[in-house]
Amino acid sequence: MEKYIARCRKQLKEWGAPLDNWYCVKLIDKEEASFVCELCGCEKVRYVHVMQHDEYFENVYVGCICAGIMEGDLMAAQERDRKMKNRAKRKLNFPNKKWKRARSGGLYVKYHDQFVFINNNGGRYRCCCNHKSAWQYHGKPIDNFLTACYAAFDLADPIEEAME
Ligand SMILES: [Zn+2]
Structure with missing residues (x-):
């Protein structure tokens, strides 16, 4: 986990982006785990957390763990992911x-x-x-x-x- 966090922070630095105080402004359900996290490059993201920073010019589209690192609150990001999973279950059952x-x-x-x-x-x-x-x-x-x-x-x- 330490290594992973270090890698994410290195990427942010390379972009000239702030390391913390990001917040999630939107969630997207890709409906299949095929989205590539912009920060760590993980290719199996289904629930995309759209992260915004007041001092950065663009939003960053990431998976759950990266979102948690960016906002400094992994539990908050995991809670959003859990709610997205529950909603996806409701959606799957809806036609029945x-x-x-x-x-x-x-x-x-x-x-x-x-x-x-x-x-x-x-x-x-x-x-x-x-x-x-x-x-x-x-x-x-x-x-x-x-x-x-x-x-x-x-x-x-x-x-x-x-x-x-
Ligand atoms: Zn990531």
Whole structure:
């Protein structure tokens, strides 16, 4: 661990970046462990911690351990990672909810005290929840129920709320 920390700090120094007092401004779920940590080069990051510093010009996208080193609080970073894992589990289970048929023809389910709707219009899916709607997932039109569920989940259970 000491070696690892030393390597991370060396990299930050090379960039001319501050060594501590970074904070996490955003989390991203890559949905597969394929992201390369910008600090240590680990190639198996799924949950990306976006780190910001008031005296540095750009954000740094890192995995859990590097985030902990940068902010000087490994437990805080691990806690964020744990919440992301739990959210990912909820997302995986979301399509298996007991979807009901709405009078309008779409499907809906009650989730965390809110209603989530999925409508299929000639093979094009659209999801709604809390006055928000989505007809794309990762920038592509939604053409199947499973993908519609994942897009709907992002509306109903956003990462920001999962971190509270
Ligand atoms: Zn790293």
